[in-house]
Amino acid sequence: MEMVPTNLTPGRRPRRASRVRAAALAGVVVGAFALAACGGGTSVGGSKDIADSDSQYGFKAETQGDSQITVWVDSTRQPAAEAYNKAHPDNPVKIVTYDGNANGSNSFKTKFQLFDRAGSGWPDVVFTTDNNSASWGSFDGTGDLAAMNKGLVPDDTLSGFADGALDVCTIDGVSYCLRNDLAQNVLWYNKKLMDQFGxxxxxxxxxxxxxxxxxATEHPGYIVGTAGDAWTPEIYMWAAECPANDVTGATSVTVDTSDPNCVKAAQMLDKLIANKTMSTLSLFGPEFAKTEGDKVLMLPGPSWYGGSVFQGTLKTPAGEIAAAAPLKWSxxxxxxxxxxxxxxxxISSHSKNLAAASDFATWVTSQSSFDGTLAPTYPAFSSAASDWxxxxxxxxYYANDISEPFQQAAGEVWSGWGSAAFSQEAIWAKVVQAGMTQGKTIESLLPAWQTEIENQAKTLGYEVSK
Amino acid sequence: MTLLAHERATSSEVEASGSRRTAGSWRPRAGHFFVLPYVSLLVLFGIIPVLYSVYLAFTDVDGAFAGFSNFTRTASDYRFWPAVGHVAVYLVIWLVSLTVLVVSLTLMVHQIASRRTKTFIRFAYYIPGALAGASSVLLWLFVLDPTVSPVAPILKLIAGDHFAEVIAPSHLPWIFAVIAFWTGAGGWVLVLYGALNTIPSDVIEAARVDGASPVRIALSIQLPMIRKSITYVLILAFAAGTQLFVEPQLISQASFGVVPNDYSVNQLAYQFAFTQNDFNGSAAIALDLLVVSLITTSLFVARGRLFDTD
Structure with missing residues (x-):
């Protein structure tokens, strides 16, 4: 009955919920045929549903053939996939572009969960701009991501990645990804302005x-950082070794935002926000570029800020921006x-051509440039990184030699901040940033931050300890 | 499209009385063929999915009967009641403003003497509604950002200097109500306008001869006579309102999550299905919404005497 009036609605969008529901249900109908409970096994290469010590890959694979593989990439990575096809004219891959799972869209998981239910449709290789899908992919019945380090990708290749690069997607000794780029935080600064100000x-x-x-007193209006993005904790809290996201097992996490390390970082941010040297605008919102784009004196942040923020969004002229090693708490x-x-x-464990999938993923991660154009970000594969x-x-473009701070930072990423199935960025945005817009200090929001992390973690089946 | 919707509403009344006359001797008529495509689509994309979510809501992952456990589990989720609260506040604001403003706007447009002005205004009202759902919300993302908004001075005066301040949690129900009003109200004005036109002109004429003012005519004649259409508008607006999804979802993405992606009940259902892989819980939340909609609709129908024949 409810549907009848809904479909007649004139101005208002009528089919919003029903469309979501229909999409969900369409998957379910087909999925009913597909969900078969598989037997035990040890954690050889993934969830117990697919782990298989007899398989050369460590997980149950489909019958292998030489079918063409499908890869999902975002628009930034599309040139990389096209370059692969150019370099491998005999076995090109089918390229599908999607949003790259960016900005919390969750489209990677959403689509895969529908494929899981339908029992078909998975692409062979997928790129995501984040690296938070390993825990999810390691759970029973979700994603069924392929283990990389149990026979699929040669150890020689895996050891070519920067130290710790694969940690973020390693659960219980099983690595589920090949890292595309490192996003280690450095201290970006405007050398021209720093020199000018002495x-x-x-x-x-x-x-x-x-x-x-x-x-704040000598050059009001200039800023030394931003706290207006959801990844603020990944810059300041992570560097302070704040134990807010210590993933200790496949489904266990330790969280204590009242730790002195979290408090000191929060107090510093609050102080700089109060004296207006710390912006609270989002770097990628239209407002930042317009009002503060030429006022950036320093900016702690990831290696990709160089190309993406300074060269791209802010269009800072060449010869001004420099990178320094990460800051240290004394x-x-x-x-x-x-x-x-x-x-x-x-890589999906359902791929019918794992060899081609592995070859593709290895190739795109080991290049420093694609078809003559430099890769957009700092490669996680060490030899590619040096070339890059x-x-x-x-x-x-840069006013100093960025290689040293980049390489130093790559080795200094604190391993106590893990990668769980929930999004720390979404939690920070929902609780802390929303509170900041109401004028609350970050320090006063630390308990709420704790509660929301605990709630989110428990919802997804994590055991939370303090 | 709007007039069509109205016609359907009235034709169903006609049909209801018609079928009473021919009870017992059923044979297909032109009317049945006209509704056939609609009914088959309704069954495919309306009824079957609803039945399937009923099945899902009362079963667990393995398909075994689960009683009300999906309902209790989702209702005790820490995000459930805040989401219900958000939608409730939004609904109150949206339904009250919709009724008051749409009815007064309709009466005013109806009073305008110039035919050309009337046609123009009706067309202008309809334009926002003609924009497809998500794109009209995208437009609002610009309107709500003081840096680029054409109404920046107003925003700065009442909401804040920055996008983040404009979308502060306390402003959200108002913002969603304004967006909903802007995208939907024009269509509703047309529906009620159509209803006003069905009032025989001699009734109005007689009132005028007796010396009734326009306000008096509106309150004592026009409003009571279009009561059913107003009820109809309320029912549809309520059903659409409880399903709040596109506005908070897009603003959530635009604000990089400051507006959470579990703001409304429908978004929470989406989170259950696609973040937690819990389709049963998701179906339970969807059924909650259906039940609330059905109860409220029955109230509206009973109070507004929607199915009474004149």
Whole structure:
């Protein structure tokens, strides 16, 4: 009955919920035939549903053939896939573009869950701009992602990735992705402005905070960072070794946002937000580029800010932007830094041509340039990274040699911040950023942050400890 | 399209009385062929999915009968009641403003003497409704951002200087109501306008001769006579309102998650299905919405005496 009036609705969109429901249900109808409960097995190469110690891949694979494989890429990675086809004219891949799972769209999981229910339709290789799908893919009955390090990809290849690059998608010793790029955080700064103002580049967070105070009085309007994006905790909290996201097992996580490390980072952010040297605008919103784009003195953030933010969004002229090594908290024994994203390539265990899928994923991750154009981000594959840095330096855009800070930062990413099935970015945005818009301090929002992480984790079946 | 909707509403009344006369001797008529395509699509994409979600809501992952466990589990989820609260506040604002503003707008347009002005206004009202759902919300993403908004001074005055301040949680029900009003109200004005036209002109004429003012005519004659159409508008607006999805979903993406992706009940159902892989829980939430819609609709129907014959 409810449907009758809904379909007659004139101005208002009528079929919104029914469309979502219909999509869900269409998958379910077909899926009823497909869901077959498989027997035990140990965690050889994935969830117990597909783990198989007798298989050369460590998981139950389909009958293999030489069929053409399908790859999903976002528009930024499309040239990489096209370059593969150009280099391999005999066995080209079928390229499908999608949103890359970006900005919390969750489309990778959404689509795969429907394919899981339908029992068919999975692409062979998928690129995502984030790397948070490993836990999900390791659960029983979701995604059935292929294990990379149990026979599918040679160890020689895997060891070619930067140290720790595959950690973010490794659960219980099983790696589920080939990392596309590292997104290690460095300290970006505008060398021209720093020289002009007579400032030296800080090396500790304490110096950074003191310099921000100076900027606030001597050059009001200039900013030393932003806290307006959902990945703010991945820059400041991660670097402070705040234990908000310590994934200790496939379904266990340790969270304590009241830890002094979290509090000190929150206090620093609150102080800089109060003296207006820390922007609260989103880097990619129209407002930032318009009002603060030429006021960026320093910007702690990932390696991809160089191309994406300064060259792309803000159009900062060449020869001004430089990168410095990550900042250190003076009470910490070592420098730690965070990591914002860094895309990943995933292979479906349902692929009927795993050899081709593995070949494709290995090829695209090991290149520093595609068809003559430099890769858009810092490759996670070490040899490609060195080539990439050398080539980038030749372009003359940067005001200093970025290779050293980049390589140093790559080795300093703190391993205590894991990658769980829930999105830390979504949680931060929902609780902390929403609170900030109402004028609350980050320190006062730490308990709410804790609660939301616990709630989200428990919803997805995690055991939470403090 | 709008007039068609109205015709359907009235023709179903006619049909209902017609079928009473011919009870017992059924044979296919032209009318049945006209509704056939609609009915088959309704069954395929309306009835069957609803039945399937009923099945899902009362079973577990393995298809075994689960009683009400999916309902209790989803209702005790920490996001459920906040989402219900969000939608409830939005519905109150949206339904009250819809009724008051749409009825007054319709009466005003009906009073306009110039035929050309009337036609123009009716057309202008209809334009926003002609924009497809998601694209009209996308348009609002620009309107709501003070940096690029054509109404930036108003936004800065009442909401804040930045997009993040404009979409603060307390503003959201109002924002969604304004968007819903802007995209939908024009169509409703046309529906009620059509209803006003069915009032015989001699009734109005007689009132005028007796010295009734336009306000008096509106309150004592026009409103009571289009009561059914107003009820009809309310029912459809309520059904659409409880299913709030596109607005918060797009604003959630545009705000990079500051507006959470579990703001409305429907979004929560979506999260259950596609983030938690819990299609049974999702179906239970969808059924909650259906039940609420049915109960409220029955109330409206009874109070508005929608199915009474004149």
């Amino acid at each position: 400032y030296t580049v800080p090396t500790t967070w304490e110096d950074y905070e003191a310099l921000a105070d100076k900027v 009470d910490a024994s070592d420098t730690s830094t965070g990591n914002v994203g860094g895309g990943a390539w995933w 840095v050398a080539e980038t330096q030749k372009s003359g």
